Amino acid sequence: MKEPISGLSLFSHNMCKDGIEMARDVLIIGSGMAGLTAYNMLTKAGLSCLMLEKARGVGGRMSHRRHDLGGYDHGTSFFKVTSPIFKKFLQTYVDQGILDLDGGVAVAKPAGNNLARAMAPKEADFLAQKQVASITEDAGRLQLKDTDGVTYEGTKLLITCPMPQAKTLLHNHWDQSWPDAGQVSYRPVVTIMATMVARGDELGLAKLMGAGNSTNLWEADKPGRQEGHRLVVHFDEDATMPWLQTDLKELAGIMSRRLADAGNQVLDLQAHRWLYAHTKTAMDGGMLAHRDLPIWVAGDGFGLNGVESAFLSAHAAASDMIKKR
């Protein structure tokens, strides 16, 4: 994972006298596939961008957890590539050996977040561990404030966090003409990452954990991965529900004991909670553009295909932003 940028040095370098981060053409909230796609398109079109990300590095749900025993893709690893425009965009990364693309399915190498790392903004355009807490608009200028109280100013804004969070952030600026937004919902998923002494039957291991109709992936089965018996189990929705409030360390302890009590030797076990997009139908246009303000919303929730939907949504939003520059 990319190391956080030292906020202090960057700030003292870029900060204007009135305490506002240097204004940019576009502020982007979120560094998942949607934010990264938009950043690449917008900067190519000559617009200056600043990306704010609440996590330590880029990738969002296309993420990888580093570990001495080899690491886990605890978000996406494989994703569909069905649209010609996405395929064309990815070809550069295939040529660079960062991505395997075979039969319409892609996987980044040697870890699931490597595509995101390759698409990452240049350092001066990226601030990690900056969670946007509010958005205000004044005389056509948009201002974001992070949880540390620092303000960032821009002419346009692209929000790529999940729709319910986007709605909370926009608050009074939520565009009432966005009825389709109701179609976009997110549901939680528990992910367990376990390193075993020996490779066992993944279905049996997932069953011991009570993972329901889970998705189970051995890391070493993917291209370019380190050897070892690292299993990632994504619980189904019903199996996730009992664990919504459980502390993740406690959850890891419970799952570890369940495996060990059945005679499995566990070297490491970690737990994480995520959100899956559940969208009833793909939305026309695949993004939202505010009726009155220079604000766009994009992300995977607008389509049915995860990473590809995030790409297509951001592609549509960035194209619109470039058109309306």
Ligand SMILES: Cc1cc2nc3c(=O)[nH]c(=O)nc-3n(C[C@H](O)[C@H](O)[C@H](O)COP(=O)(O)OP(=O)(O)OC[C@H]3O[C@@H](n4cnc5c(N)ncnc54)[C@H](O)[C@@H]3O)c2cc1C
């Ligand atoms: C366990 C799991 C497995 C998956 N498997 C697959 C798969 O096999 N194939 C597939 O195609 N898709 C899969 N997906 C879905 C895929 O990961 C997502 O569709 C895609 O990565 C979403 O990209 P995005 O840019 O829309 O959102 P995200 O990747 O979620 O990016 C949004 C970013 O915004 C940041 N953010 C949120 N709020 C704020 C804030 N207030 N301030 C600053 N930053 C903020 C977040 O930290 C995040 O980095 C999976 C998802 C999960 C959780």
